Structure formats: C-alpha cells, structure tokens
Amino acid sequence: MQFMLLFSRQGKLRLQKWYVPLCDKEKKKITRELVQTVLARKPKMCSFLEWRDLKIVYKRYASLYFCCAIEDQDNELITLEIIHRYVELLDKYFGSVCELDIIFNFEKAYFILDEFLLGGEAQETSKKNVLKAIEQADLLQEPRHEVL
C-alpha cells in the first residue's frame, strides 16, 4: 500500500497515512485530486479505479470514505478486507465508531492503524491481538484529559 486517506462526504480530510516519501505539496495535490475523483463516483460503481499508475480501492462507511492506493501486484479484494478490518478495530475500540470519534480522537485512530499496518502491510491478522496491544499501550499513558 502506498497511502491511505480517510475523508468525509464534503471532502474534509480526517486521516492521512503515507507509506511513500513525498513532499507536502505533492501530498496535498494527490489528496485534492483523488478526493475529487472518488467523490464524483456514483454509488453503484465498483470500488476500484485506475488513477495515475496506481490502483485505488475505496469504500464508504457511513459518512467517511476509506481510500487506499495499492500497487499493480496487490490484490484489490483483500485490500477491501483490510479496510474492513480497520473499521472493525475502530468500532471495537470506540464502541460503535462514528466520524466524530475519529475527528476528536484522531491521534488514537493513527495509533490503532499503526498497530495494524506497518510500512503499508498488515503486521497482525488477529483482531484480538491488535486491540490487546493498544489497550496495553494506553495503560502506559497518563490519562488523556490531563495531557492533551
């Protein structure tokens, strides 16, 4: 995976994870173009599209679009499962997750993603293990409302 973007139906970015080195300007340009392209898709269309030389896999969950850019040799269908797994993790962690949870706790969304994927690949295929690790790491923190 080269990058993952989460954005709302109004095109507001909620999370961006880049696994390839690009300057800020490039990232902004790609984000803008891709968001436009995906938002223009009709609901009945398939979840895959070709964009530049990448394959884009996207899926909408409620008001959020989850969008991944994968390479030619990557499996699109399993990428859909990866996206789904991430949503499940967020759901379990926040308890019926919604967009607001991700907005107000964006750093947690990143932490969970970083326990699930590393360098663009899945590091843990067990839902239980990912959540356990997050839980344990959270215990090492001071209470959030005090720090942040």
Add this chain to the structure above:
Amino acid sequence: MPAPIRLRELIRTIRTARTQAEEREMIQKECAAIRSSFREEDNTYRCRNVAKLLYMHMLGYPAHFGQLECLKLIASQKFTDKRIGYLGAMLLLDERQDVHLLMTNCIKNDLNHSTQYVQGLSLCTLGCMGSSEMCRDLAGEVEKLLKTSNSYLRKKAALCAVHVIRKVPELMEMFLPATKNLLSEKNHGVLHTSVVLLTEMCERSPDMLSHFRKLVPQLVRILKNLIMSGYSPEHDVSGISDPFLQVRILRLLRILGKGDDDSSEAMNDILAQVATNTETSKNVGNAILYETVLTIMDIKSESGLRVLAINILGRFLLNNDKNIRYVALTSLLKTVQTDHNAVQRHRSTIVDCLKDLDVSIKRRAMELSFALVNGNNIRGMMKELLYFLDSCDPDFKADCASGIFLAAEKYAPSKRWHIDTIMRVLTTAGSYVRDDSVPNLIQLITNSVEMHAYTVQRLYKALLDDISQQPLVQVASWCIGEYGDLLVSGQCEEEEPIQVSEDEVLDVLEGLLVSNLSTPVTRAYSLTAIMKLSTRFSSVNRIKKVVSIYGSSIDVELQQRAVEYNALFKKYDHMRPALLERMPIMEKTASNGPTDIVQTNGETDSTILDTKHLPNITQPASQANDLLDLLGGNDVVPVIQTTVPTKPASAGGELLDLLGDLSLTGGPTPTPAPSVPMSQPSFLLDGLTSQPLFNDIAAVIPPMTAYNKNGLKIEFTFERSNPNPNIAVITIHATNSSEADMTEFVFQAAVPKTFQLQLLSPSSNVVPALNQGSVTQVIRVLNPQKQQLRMRIKLTYTHKGSPVQDLAEVNNFPPQSWQ
C-alpha cells in the same frame, strides 16, 4: 502563562467557524500561542501543543515549525510524549530535510528500550518513513530484533526489514540468516510478516529466489493447515481462517513456482484444493480465489488446473458483486493471449459486460472483446461493439473506433461488410476517429473496386445528413471527387441507386468549402474533389468559377491549390484529363517511410498534389483478357502493361516538376499497337527505381536466361526494390543472334494469382541482328506471400517479313529473387 487550551477544546472551537476566513483566523491565533509556548521550552504542554498542531496540519495549514518539537518529544522519557512525538515525526518530517536525521539516535535508543511498546513505536516509525541513511545506520538493530523470541517485536522487525530492503537493496544479504526459521513460528502475525519479507527478497534477487524455493513444501503445509483446521475464533473472517495469510502465501507460491517445474508440481494439489473448497459467498472467499487464479496462471500448472482457473473467472463474471466482475475482467485480459480458447468460452458474458453501468468495467470489457474477435465471431462481435460505440462515453470512442477498424481490417467477411462497418463508425463516432484513419480508409475504398459506386452513394447520403464530423467529410469528399461520375449515373448495384444531379453534388461540395464546421484540411479535400469532377462532370464552367474564387483565399494552402488548378484550366488544359484520372489500386505496405510516398498519393499530405498520370483501370483489363485467352491458363493474373506517354518538356511550377520526374523511363513513344495500351501506372518512385540504381544488389542475385530460341535470347537480371522487399525488379535483355532484325518486338508476361506484375515501357521494338544491341524492358513483380516465382511469357515479332509468335514458361528463377 495559562495552560494552553486542550486539544478537544481547539477542535470544537475550530468546528464552529462558519467561514474559511473565520477558521483561518482561529488557526493563526492558536499557532501564535503555540509558537510562543515552544519558545519557552515548556515540557509539560509540549505534547498538547504538538497534538493541536497536527490537527491543524490535517486541515491543511503549515506546521513545519513543530518539527523540532517532535524530536524533543521523542527524546522524552514519557510514553505519551513519545507516542505523539513519533506520530508527529511521521506526519511532519520528510526525508528530504536533514532534520529527520536527528531522529536516528533516538530511534536507536528506543529500539533497545526496556518497554516493548516503545520499541514498537520506533520500529513502526523507521518502517514507515526511514530514509536510506537512517536505514543504513539502524539495519543492524532491526536484524537483531528479527531474531528475538518476542513475537510482538519480531513481526514488526520483519516489516521494518522489508522497508530497509526497499530503501537500501544491498542490505538484503544481512537479513538472510535471520529468515532461517521464520516459517516455523506459530504466531500468525509473525508468519504473515515473514511471508511478506520473503516475498520482497525473492522479488528483488534471483539468487534469493532459488535459495527460498526449498520452502515450498513448508508453505504448502501451512496453507493446508489453514484450510483444513477447524474454526479458529482469533483469525476467522466469515468462516475462513486467516484470509490475509492465505493470500500472502499464495502470492509467495506464485513467485516461487514461476518458471520452475518442480515447485509448480509441488503446489499443484493445494491450489486445486483451495480453488474448489473456498467459500464464494463473501468477498473474502473470492479474494482468496482471485489470488489462487493469479497463481495458477503464472506458474507451470497442468492444463486441468488452468481450465479450472479460467472457469472460476467465468463464474466471477456472473457474480452480482461489481468488484468481482471487475477483477475477473482484469485477470481475463491478462490470460487471453495464453489461454485464448478457454477465454473464448466466456465471450457472451464478457460482451454483456459492455452494457454495465460502471466505467471501469466497461473499459475492461471493451479491451477484452477486441482481444477475442476472430474470423468466426466477427459479425456478431461487431454488432455488439458498434452498439457499444453508439452509447459509450466520449473517452472511449476513440479507442473503440480504432479497435473496430483494426478488427474489421483483419477479419472482414466481405468488402461490402467492411465498408458498411466503416460507414457506421464514421457516422456515429466520426469526430472521435483518429487522424490516420482517413488515409487508411481511403486506401481501403480505392482497393475495393467493385464497391466504388455503393460507397460513394452511401457517403454522399451521409454528407446530406451531417457535415460536422471531419473524418467522415474528408473521406466522403475524396470519394465524390474520385467517383462522382458513378454517383451521378446511378450505377449502384448493392442498393437502390439515388437520383442526383451534377449540380446537387457540386452544391454539397461547395457547401463544405464555405461551412464554418469545416476545418482547413477538409476545405482542401473538397476543393480538390471539385477539381477532379471537372473531368467527370460536364458542368466545367461552374467548377472553373469556384476554383478561381479560391485563388484569392486567405488560407494559403487553399489559395495555392486554387491557383494551380486555375493554371490547369488555362495553360495546361491538355494535361488536365490525364492528370485527374482515377487512382490505381494502391499497394499496401506495412512500413512508413519512403513507401508512403508511393501510396498516399497526397491524400493526407496537403502539399503533394493528389493527382497523377494514371491509367483507366478498365483498359488494361481487356488486354489482360486477351492474354489469358492466349495463354490458356486460369491461374494467371492480368497484367497491366504500361508505357510512358510523351510529355512536354516544361519547367516551372511544382505541379510540373513532379511530372517531370516521370520521364525517366524514357525512350521513344511506342507504336500504338492495339495490344499495347498507352498508359503509365505509376507511382513517383517507379520512375526512380526502374533505373539501375540498385546495381549493387543486382550483383547479389544472379541473372538467368529465360528464353533462348530461334536466335532470340532473353535474359533476366534482378534488383530488389529497396523500399519494399516484396517487390522484385527484373530487367529483360532481348538479344538477336540471327542475321535479320526482329521488328515490332513485343514482350508480354503473366504470373500466378498471388503475384502482381507491372511491365514498364521497352527501350525499343527492334532487336537488332547479330547481337548488335538489345531491347531492355523492366518488369516489377509484387510477391507479398513470398511464393516461388513463375512466369509465362509471350513473344511476338516480325522476322524476315513473317510474324513470329511464341509462348514459354519461365520456372528457373533463382531463389533469391523471390525469397
């Protein structure tokens, strides 16, 4: 200094902003506060400030002044600080700036931290955005962690190693020892990441690939366990055990089995098992099947397995889920070359996908449909493709039109069908057709002699409906210019001939000249067409008027042509009929380059006058029939005999320079004997190639004696036509060893059907006695199928007062002349 506002507070506040300007103001205020806080080196709230900065960065505002703060957080001992610090580093730092290198030491320390979660943070950061320098410095630490027994760290180290290898491929060797027992792990996380690591190494190094081939049995075993084992709640996804791991293993097997018989055989059974036993009701099962199919197609699998794979794809095509259909079409496109027949079986389903609503699916279906067109299904497929062309998006139309032209050219069942198909494309997608189709189509039309009347009629009718599509208009004007006489005389056999008068035709063409819709190129086409009609129609005065008007056109191109055509009417009127005669059948050559000059006759190139000195096609045919009768065979093709007409020696004007070149084959005007028609075929280049310019090549092919009887000896010498290797140029040398001259000497030749032959003018009709001279004549033979050259020749001459006639077969051509 009051405590900086909380992250939550900030987010809430910013969200209340009603305009972009209001938001920007809030952000700027907060950034200023954060900046002063940073300046004060406040440790307590640094974490909070950076978190807020990261939020604002996500909204699109600059946050580079927080980079160093992230580094300070990473260096802190507090876990919260480190967490936010590393996150900030991943979001704000990039390897282009030297600042990022300051992280290296911190990461190194944290890789050896006592808390695994801290180690995890640093591994994650390094594996996500580590630069090559960082990777070089820290590879050793990563390698150490790859060998740890802590599975939490081991799996992260494996993926970190993947990143290191991608950044610094030379370091790959160093990770080799650590890979030794990676696959014996029970932990799925470690297994998954290990397979990813092995895949990366095998993809990058053929040595690694051969080294790791021995792992195939182990991989097969792991995969088997996953499938056969019972329900495992931890890794279950819709009844399938760890699909992520299954897919990765299948992908690694693909790489290991490719091109290797033993490995492919070792994985054959498991692939068949996965292919048949995987649940297909949910996406996850199909994801595994998809990967399996890709693997089967890439390795050396037995044919039964391949058929199984294609059938899975066929089933995918019928799946309700669009994504599955898309993936199936993509895979079929990859395999259509190698497993063509298997894919053909699913042709109707693929064609149905042309009607899908999804753009990506439609495109794939179109590409696949073109790949599947063949001689058997051309009619049916073309119907579907034409229907698709009608209704598809504009982005597709150009590609679809080109594809249709190509397919039609390759597999057209009849000339009429071909022309109808082209007409359909031009009328429905005419403006999207590529520029080079126009000359190709014109050539096609020219070569379909029997369809000329039908074609011109249809094109004329199309013009009456719509003159906006330029390629259609250009082809139509050209045809009307060429075959206008057929149009007016109502000669069409294929369909009901229409009644149209010369004036109506000229109205249409003049309409094109003045229309705003016509491009300059189109106008040039119509002007030339009008001019050509001056020899085909009787309303010459009208044409003269039009042409003279455009002599003062603003468009330089049009002006020049009009002026030249005017000159044709005035000073060179005697040449006009010959110049504006019908085009001959053009040779189709594959290459571009010099031969294009031979073929194009100026349709696309607006600077070359597209008129030539050309024979009327019907005339040589009658001579040829005589020849056939005389020679008696059915397998000979009529020969177009040609001579060079007299030309006035003139200079000045491009028009005439072109014609000047043609007088190279020189010689006196032949006597107008009925068996020798007075016309010249050719192509500009002919004039040049019939000269012995290629003497060096002639040396390669040995000359031969074709005929030697009664004192008349005919020798053939060979040259290869340089621009076109399928054309052999033969020069005959006729000598006479008898005591009396042979006068009225005529040489005729005929060749089998697969060849085409052109005879240029002889040097003279008299073969002097006693070998005092020779008659030479050039024959050009087109041999596209490279068949063995055979020829029948007929000689007639007057010797000692009596006519002599003889026939002979020439079969002793040297192989180099036709190979």
